[in-house]
Amino acid sequence: xxxxIAQLERGIVKGDRxxxxxxxTLVESTRPDHRAMAAELVEALKGADGVDRQALRIGLSGxxxxxKSTFIEGFGGMLTGQGLRVAVLAVDPSSARSGGSILGDKTxxxxxxxxxxxxxxxSPSQTHLGGVGRRSREAVALCEAxxxxxxxxxxxxxxxxxxxxAEMSDLFVLLLAPAGGDELQGVKRGIMEIADIILxxxxxGDLKSAASRTCADYSGALRLLRKRPxxxxxxxxxxxxxxxxxxxxxxxxxxxxxxxxWRRENGHWDARRAAQARYWFGEEVRQGLLSxxxxxxxxxxxxxxxxxVAEGRTTPAIAARELLERIGAGVxxx
Amino acid sequence: xxxxIAQLERGIVKGDRxxxxxxxTLVESTRPDHRAMAAELVEALKGADGVDRQALRIGLSGxxxxxKSTFIEGFGGMLTGQGLRVAVLAVDPSSARSGGSILGDKTxxxxxxxxxxxxxxxSPSQTHLGGVGRRSREAVALCEAxxxxxxxxxxxxxxxxxxxxAEMSDLFVLLLAPAGGDELQGVKRGIMEIADIILxxxxxGDLKSAASRTCADYSGALRLLRKRPxxxxxxxxxxxxxxxxxxxxxxxxxxxxxxxxWRRENGHWDARRAAQARYWFGEEVRQGLLSxxxxxxxxxxxxxxxxxVAEGRTTPAIAARELLERIGAGVxxx
Numbered sequence: 325x326x327x328x329i330a331q332l333e334r335g336i337v338k339g340d341r342x343x344x345x346x347x348x349t350l351v352e353s354t355r356p357d358h359r360a361m362a363a364e365l366v367e368a369l370k371g372a373d374g375v376d377r378q379a380l381r382i383g384l385s386g387x388x389x390x391x392k393s394t395f396i397e398g399f400g401g402m403l404t405g406q407g408l409r410v411a412v413l414a415v416d417p418s419s420a421r422s423g424g425s426i427l428g429d430k431t432x433x434x435x436x437x438x439x440x441x442x443x444x445x446x447s448p449s450q451t452h453l454g455g456v457g458r459r460s461r462e463a464v465a466l467c468e469a470x471x472x473x474x475x476x477x478x479x480x481x482x483x484x485x486x487x488x489x490a491e492m493s494d495l496f497v498l499l500l501a502p503a504g505g506d507e508l509q510g511v512k513r514g515i516m517e518i519a520d521i522i523l524x525x526x527x528x529g530d531l532k533s534a535a536s537r538t539c540a541d542y543s544g545a546l547r548l549l550r551k552r553p554x555x556x557x558x559x560x561x562x563x564x565x566x567x568x569x570x571x572x573x574x575x576x577x578x579x580x581x582x583x584x585x586w587r588r589e590n591g592h593w594d595a596r597r598a599a600q601a602r603y604w605f606g607e608e609v610r611q612g613l614l615s616x617x618x619x620x621x622x623x624x625x626x627x628x629x630x631x632x633v634a635e636g637r638t639t640p641a642i643a644a645r646e647l648l649e650r651i652g653a654g655v656x657x658x
Numbered sequence: 659x660x661x662x663i664a665q666l667e668r669g670i671v672k673g674d675r676x677x678x679x680x681x682x683t684l685v686e687s688t689r690p691d692h693r694a695m696a697a698e699l700v701e702a703l704k705g706a707d708g709v710d711r712q713a714l715r716i717g718l719s720g721x722x723x724x725x726k727s728t729f730i731e732g733f734g735g736m737l738t739g740q741g742l743r744v745a746v747l748a749v750d751p752s753s754a755r756s757g758g759s760i761l762g763d764k765t766x767x768x769x770x771x772x773x774x775x776x777x778x779x780x781s782p783s784q785t786h787l788g789g790v791g792r793r794s795r796e797a798v799a800l801c802e803a804x805x806x807x808x809x810x811x812x813x814x815x816x817x818x819x820x821x822x823x824a825e826m827s828d829l830f831v832l833l834l835a836p837a838g839g840d841e842l843q844g845v846k847r848g849i850m851e852i853a854d855i856i857l858x859x860x861x862x863g864d865l866k867s868a869a870s871r872t873c874a875d876y877s878g879a880l881r882l883l884r885k886r887p888x889x890x891x892x893x894x895x896x897x898x899x900x901x902x903x904x905x906x907x908x909x910x911x912x913x914x915x916x917x918x919x920w921r922r923e924n925g926h927w928d929a930r931r932a933a934q935a936r937y938w939f940g941e942e943v944r945q946g947l948l949s950x951x952x953x954x955x956x957x958x959x960x961x962x963x964x965x966x967v968a969e970g971r972t973t974p975a976i977a978a979r980e981l982l983e984r985i986g987a988g989v990x991x992x
Contacts, residue, residue, distance in 0.1 A: 363975035370973060462975070598968035605967040608978030609960070613947045613987060626943070633939040634932035639704060641697035641796070644942030653947060653987065 329361055333368050336470045339409075341443060344470045348445055351462040366462050369469035379411075379468045379475045380584055383493030385486045385515065390501045391525045392478060393432035394567035400433070402573045403474055404441040411467040412436070414447035415460045415479045415489050443472065457488040458611065461604055464492050486515050491603050494593065495520040495583060500542070502526055502534035516549065520560050520583060523576055527564035539564050554596065556586040616653045625650050663695055667702050670804045673743075675777060678804045682779055685796040700796050703803035713745075713802045713809045714918055717827030719820045719849065724835045725859045727766035728901035730810060734767070736907045737808055738775040745801040746770070748781035749794045749813045749823050777806065791822040792945065795938055798826050820849050825937050828927065829854040829917060834876070836860055836868035850883065854894050854917060857910055861898035873898050888926040893917055950987040959984050 327350065335343025351362040386392045400410045412433070436442045445463065460477065467475045477493055479485040490496050498519040522542050527535035542562040549560075561579065565572035587593045616622060629643040638646075661684060669677025685696040720726045734744045746767070770776045779797065794811065801809045811827055813819040824830050832853040856876050861869035876896040883894075895913065899906035921927045950956060963977040972980075 359975075363973065363979065367973045367976045370970070458975075465973075598970075601967045601970070601974060602964050604974035605964055605977050606960075608974045609951065609981055610948060612978055612982045613950055614944060616947055616987075617943065626940075630936045630939055633935045636704070636932075636935070639697065639701045639799075640935060640938035640942045641693075641792075642701045643939050644946055645697065647943055648946045653950075 327358075327361055329365050329368065332365060336369060336466060339471050344443065344466060345445075347466050348463045351466065352459045362462060366465050369466065377468055377471060379464075379472050380580070381464060381468075381475045381477060381492060381494045382580065383486075383489040383496040384476055384478050384499060385480065385489065385496070386499030386525070387501075388480060390499050391567050392480075392499055395499055395523075395525055395565065396476060396478065397433045397436050398567045398570050399573050399577070400436045400442055400476065401439065402570075402577065404436075404439050407441075408473040409441045409443075409471060410436075410474045410476065411443040411445070411470075411472040412476045412478060413445050413460060413463050413467065415457065415477060415485055416447035443467065443470075457491070458604065458607060460488075461492045486518060490518045491600055494587075494596065495580060497580075498522045499525050500538065502531045502538045516545065520555075521576065521579060522546070522560065522562040523572075524562065524564045525567055527572065528566035528569045535564050554587060554592040556583065556590075559583055616651060619651070622647075622651045661692075661695055663699050663702065666699060670703060670800060673805050678777065678800060679779075681800050682797045685800065686793045696796060700799050703800065711802055711805060713798075713806050714914070715798055715802075715809045715811060715826060715828045716914065717811050717813070717820075717823040717830040718833060719813050719823065719830070720833030720859070721835075722814060724833050725901050726812060726833055729833055729857075729859055729899070730812065731767045731770050732901045732904050733907050733911070734770045734776055734810065735773065736904075736911065738770075738773050741775075742807040743775045743777075743805060744770075744773075744808045744810065745777040745779070745804075745806040746810045746812060747779050747794060747797050747801065749791065749811060749819055750781035777801065777804075791825070792938065792941060794822075795826045820852060824852045825934055828921075828930065829914060831914075832856045833859050834872065836865045836872045850879065854889075855910065855913060856880070856894065856896040857906075858896065858898045859901055861906065862900040862903045869898050888921060888930065890917065890920040890924075950985060953985070956981075956985045 327346075332343050332347050332350070336347055347362075347365060350358055350365065353359065353362070384392065384396070386395075396412055400412060403410050433444060437444050464475050464477065477489050479489045486496075496518050498515060498521075500522060502524055524535045524539045524542070527539075539562050546560050546562060563572060563576055563579065565576055584593070587596075617626065625647050629638075629647050632638050633640055633643045661680075666677050666681050666684070670681055681696075681699060684692055684699065687693065687696070718726065718730070720729075730746055734746060737744050767778060771778050798809050798811060811823050813823045820830075830852050832849060832855075834856060836858055858869045858873045858876070861873075873896050880894050880896060897906060897910055897913065899910055918927070921930075951960060959981050963972075963981050966972050967974055967977045
């Protein structure tokens, strides 16, 4: 594609959805010239038109089958109904492993995808975790610059994707299905620790009493966790929603707003955004250093020396020193 | 310390324990000159005296309280009683988080620590995971060169340490305590997938029937896992042992030997060692590239640009490009 950065910038600031789409495609590209342009675009948009545009970035995770698409359709529709503009992005670093489940699938969010105040972007098809995270963070920044009030960043409960999404979110919502109390342990401890609000979905019909028990179980479990400085009294909390019957959505949104207000007033919002910016800076630097292995010369040397190591002709440390010397990179320290 | 690599090499090959201890201290050092000497030593020992010395490397994991020290005392003592030489190393990348539990604690392995055919090395006090893993792998190579028949590599069930230990082990043993069936889910799925043998410890006294149930539960769970090419019929398997009553140790060792024999005969031993060597080569290279951030100049630039990013004066990608340019490293690709 031929790319005019200034034109893209103007389009995004005006809220032109086609410009936003094209810009996200640009930040998702792995071509070095595209990457350079993308970085310039994000930098330019940072201070565009002098307005401090900050969306509420909500990370949303849940295992397949929990009803994420239906929830987003209902929750997003409620927000646009209140005049808010909503963007939905997906981070799916493990598309190979999750068996091809598509996040941000527009066919499953039929109403929202036709809503003029909503923007849905399916997950990019890349598979490299570090890369996907960095690109998604920039896509979030583009949506923010485009004036969206809420950016929903959807992921599945597989591998490290929650941690990556938490590093680009202002608050993190875990969506769960009703279940017996014995399944409490199935939720990874790490996720419980980053969740701000746990929503028990499918609190309707036959599942209503199971949802109620699950909600009580998780409320109890959350009380056992150590208190975090970024939480006001009563948070993190578990609540029930029904995407199907469209109930519990407004209370959930109310709690998100209350939590956000408290964090803004107590300095936690800014502190978290600053810490996240530092984190992504470190990631960019680390990926930049590791990209020295991406040249054809480095790949060939990795292959040749890797074979020598595998066959026992040399040791990992000695071979690594030779590789770093050959590609003229790195300070070898064994 | 003043270091004579050739002397250390001769001492290790002769089985001199003081030489081995000093060499392990050398590979654990982070000083660049020590690192270079350590790499030379490991390389020199690789082909020392023309003998192909391969120890059986057994990774051993278990949460605190499961009775690891008592097990190692009993199991190690049984092996030395059969004329085998046994080394015990510890990998504890998370000493800060595990609340100061010491691995390879000699006071808890009183008999074994005084056994002339045993060598016990407590965990190094470093906290950097990548570093600890690489150093431990070299310590294993030193023990192998020193003629030990079995190297036990002990770790705790915290974080990523099992994966690191599995990457330097020929077989992996998970030690568990008897428990109700509902605690089955408490074991991380990832560990179940790398375990070759699960030992239910404390199968004695009042806990005997609980141990029997736990063993049956895990036997069932293991059968549900996908079969791996490196496993003969019946593996991975769960068995009961009692470190206290010293029962089940010989059957467990018999299974380890049977598994090892099958893997050796079917090419899996060599294939795994080759794959592990490649893995550690890659780790050495990655750590070498990232070590470009360890210079005072790089640290200062990280601090300065990190602050600019945190304050929103620039974006992570732009700041990363500037950092990589300043330290003259990396191929920036955003």
